[in-house]
Amino acid sequence: MMKMAFAIGWGKISGPCDYKVGLGxxxxxxxxxxxxxADEFANRAKTQEIRSEEAALxxxxxxxxxxCGIEGIELDSDQRDYISNYVMLHSWGFAxxxxxxxxxxxxxxxxxxxxxxAYVYIRxxxxxxxxxxFFSENSYIDAINKMSRTLGRRITYQNPRLNAILPDGTRLHxxxxxxxxxxxxxxxxxxxxxxxxxxAMLKTASAESLxxxxxxxxxDSNMLIAGNTASGKTTTxxxxxxxxxxxxxxxxxxxxxxxxxxxxxxxxxxxxxxxGISMQDLVADSLRMRPDRVIVGEVRTRQETEGFIESxxxxxxxxxxxxxxxxxxxxxxxxxxxxxxxxxxxxxxxLIVVQRRIGRYEKGKGIVESRRIVQISQPGTDExxxxxxxxxxxxxxxxxxxxxxxKAVSATRIWQKLRNTFDMGDEGxxxxxxxxxxxITEMGKKGLEMEKVVKEVKDF
Numbered sequence: 001m002m003k004m005a006f007a008i009g010w011g012k013i014s015g016p017c018d019y020k021v022g023l024g025x026x027x028x029x030x031x032x033x034x035x036x037x038a039d040e041f042a043n044r045a046k047t048q049e050i051r052s053e054e055a056a057l058x059x060x061x062x063x064x065x066x067x068c069g070i071e072g073i074e075l076d077s078d079q080r081d082y083i084s085n086y087v088m089l090h091s092w093g094f095a096x097x098x099x100x101x102x103x104x105x106x107x108x109x110x111x112x113x114x115x116x117x118a119y120v121y122i123r124x125x126x127x128x129x130x131x132x133x134f135f136s137e138n139s140y141i142d143a144i145n146k147m148s149r150t151l152g153r154r155i156t157y158q159n160p161r162l163n164a165i166l167p168d169g170t171r172l173h174x175x176x177x178x179x180x181x182x183x184x185x186x187x188x189x190x191x192x193x194x195x196x197x198x199x200a201m202l203k204t205a206s207a208e209s210l211x212x213x214x215x216x217x218x219x220d221s222n223m224l225i226a227g228n229t230a231s232g233k234t235t236t237x238x239x240x241x242x243x244x245x246x247x248x249x250x251x252x253x254x255x256x257x258x259x260x261x262x263x264x265x266x267x268x269x270x271x272x273x274x275x276g277i278s279m280q281d282l283v284a285d286s287l288r289m290r291p292d293r294v295i296v297g298e299v300r301t302r303q304e305t306e307g308f309i310e311s312x313x314x315x316x317x318x319x320x321x322x323x324x325x326x327x328x329x330x331x332x333x334x335x336x337x338x339x340x341x342x343x344x345x346x347x348x349x350x351l352i353v354v355q356r357r358i359g360r361y362e363k364g365k366g367i368v369e370s371r372r373i374v375q376i377s378q379p380g381t382d383e384x385x386x387x388x389x390x391x392x393x394x395x396x397x398x399x400x401x402x403x404x405x406x407k408a409v410s411a412t413r414i415w416q417k418l419r420n421t422f423d424m425g426d427e428g429x430x431x432x433x434x435x436x437x438x439x440i441t442e443m444g445k446k447g448l449e450m451e452k453v454v455k456e457v458k459d460f
Contacts (some may be wrong), residue, residue: 007031008038009139010084010095011132013117018128020098024082033073034086037063056092060084061303082329094143096132101170101188108230111184114140118184126366140182144174165257187230193260194235195453196242197444204232204355205373206400207444209391211436212376214457215429216351217243219421220318221414224299226326227355232371233323234258234298236355240321242453244293251289251317253282254297262450267291279307287316296322305339312348313374329354329377329387337384346384350376350414358395373400378412388412406430436460 012025026034040063050056061084067261068075074332075083089098100109100120108121111134111419118130134140145154148164155162161181164172176182196214200207216223217240225233241261244250252259252268259268265288279296280303286294296308299322311320326332329352333351336346354375359367374393380386390409393400403409410426439460 002398008090009136010090010134013115013131013133014131015117017117017131019120019122019130021099021130021132023085023096023099023132025107026083030083030086033067033071034090036071037067037083037087038091040067041087045091050092053088053093053098057084057088060087060091063087066440077392078454083187090139090448092146094147095134095139096130097147097184098141100130100184101166101168104424107188109184109186109188111140111182113183126369134182137176137182137199140184141176144172144184146236147172147174151216158221163256169200169258169260171256171258189235189260193238193450195443195448195450196239197440197448197453199236199239200440201444202371204236204371206391207437208402208433208441209373209376209400210440211400211433212391213351213353214243214436215320215418216414216431217241219235219417221350221417222312222320222348223351223353224322224324224349226324226329226332226334228325228327230359231357233355236353236373237295237321237323242450243457244459246454247452248292248318249290250293250295251286251291252295252297253279253286253311254295255279255304256298259295259297262454267280279304280310283307283311285312286311287314287350292319293317294320296320298323300325302339305336305341309336309341309345309348313345329375329379329389330385333379333385333387334411343384346379347381347413349379350417351390352379352387361429372398375398378414381413390414392424402433 008031041060042273044059050059064080064084064087089095099111100106103124106120107123110119114134117133119127120130121127141155144162147166148154148162150167151165153162155174155176157176160176162174166172170418171187173185174183196210199205200210225237227233238260246263247265248263250263252266252267254268255271257268257270269282269285271277271282294311294317296311299305299308308320308322324332326335332352333346337343353373354373355373357369358372359369362368372393375389376391377387377389380388389403390412391400391402409415422432424432443456446457
């Protein structure tokens with residue numbers, strides 16, 4: 001592969017390409033002009049705050065005209081447009097990543113190193129190689145630090161790892177030597193969050209299982225959503241909050257902001273390890289905040305796991321929720337025990353919802369991935385790792401169904417909790433699940449957006 005752009009530190013790469021970024025190539029003279037304009041942009045930015053891409057592009061046009069006037073350079077209209085765009089991307093934006101982040105079809109962006117093309121993960125089509133990459137350490141680090149500027153974090157050779165969330169919700173992970181040879185991973189989140197009925201339409205979960213979870217979310221139940229990386233755990237947790245009344249007070253405790261729910265009475269607190277503020281500290285703070293619901297974000301470490309369990313055991317809210325890395329309910333229980341959680345405390349978790357990223361081979365396409373909830377279980381009372389399955393996934397039929405042993409289902413602690421909450425017997429609860437299953441299917445077919453789903457749930 002050969003570098004086509006060099007002075008600005010990022011640009012087009014020749015060679016195989018499955019996805020074109022859509023930026024033209026710059027000549028050496030044009031790159032020199034971009035750098036001169038970038039210097040002028042930096043000078044003006046010292047006295048003029050630019051908050052939007054539109055304002056940055058307008059400023060770039062003005063600066064290009066100004067610099068060209070001084071240098072006696074004439075540009076045609078096309079040149080003026082793409083050079084101004086380069087100036088904006090280089091001076092204010094995230095280089096070519098700014099363009100990739102706008103493509104709604106892209107779910108993930110990966111930079112593998114300097115001089116290498118970036119890759120994008122296209123929804124429904126998998127990984128594709130782009131025709132752009134970074135060439136210099138300075139441009140690479142500059143793009144990362146611009147992305148993390150809203151959180152006041154920076155990546156440096158003294159702090160070579162960084163996790164942050166962009167204003168649009170995109171999750172950023174980046175690292176530099178000695179941790180890696182310059183890596184960036186950007187995981188995008190939809191501007192329009194997926195709703196619970198959409199989970200049914202996408203076959204992530206069955207309408208029947210969502211009807212059951214609807215009941216569980218409206219009861220005093222605690223829930224752990226487990227699964228492998230990128231299986232959609234946070235997406236599902238966000239969607240399940242469609243079933244929570246908007247007037248309830250929600251306290252969100254996270255290390256990296258990811259939770260996106262419509263509740264106006266929501267308070268978010270962030271654990272900052274650099275400042276010595278831990279998840280347990282936030283849990284202790286939340287005890288004084290009188291929440292109706294608590295979300296402990298993504299639980300990974302021993303400290304975060306203990307914080308999640310502590311929040312449940314305190315009984316401070318009607319429900320505490322978190323996501324967790326585990327491939328089954330049994331594995332989730334065993335991992336929690338290895339993190340120091342007492343066996344006697346684990347049954348305080350009412351439900352473990354397991355979601356997995358499943359790959360199936362299709363001729364001519366290779367491995368095609370789908371996201372599925374494969375298990376809804378409750379930790380055993382006496383031996384937590386001996387879980388009680390309430391919903392079971394059939395891999396051959398690609399279907400999540402309630403355990404056919406209805407007596408086993410009605411004997412679970414969560415079922416007793418639903419009986420008490422809704423003042424119904426077993427037959428009444430089974431009938432209610434069927435009623436809500438029909439409603440979820442109806443909303444899914446209508447394609448209702450989140451606000452309308454929340455309203456219909458409230459009025460149901």
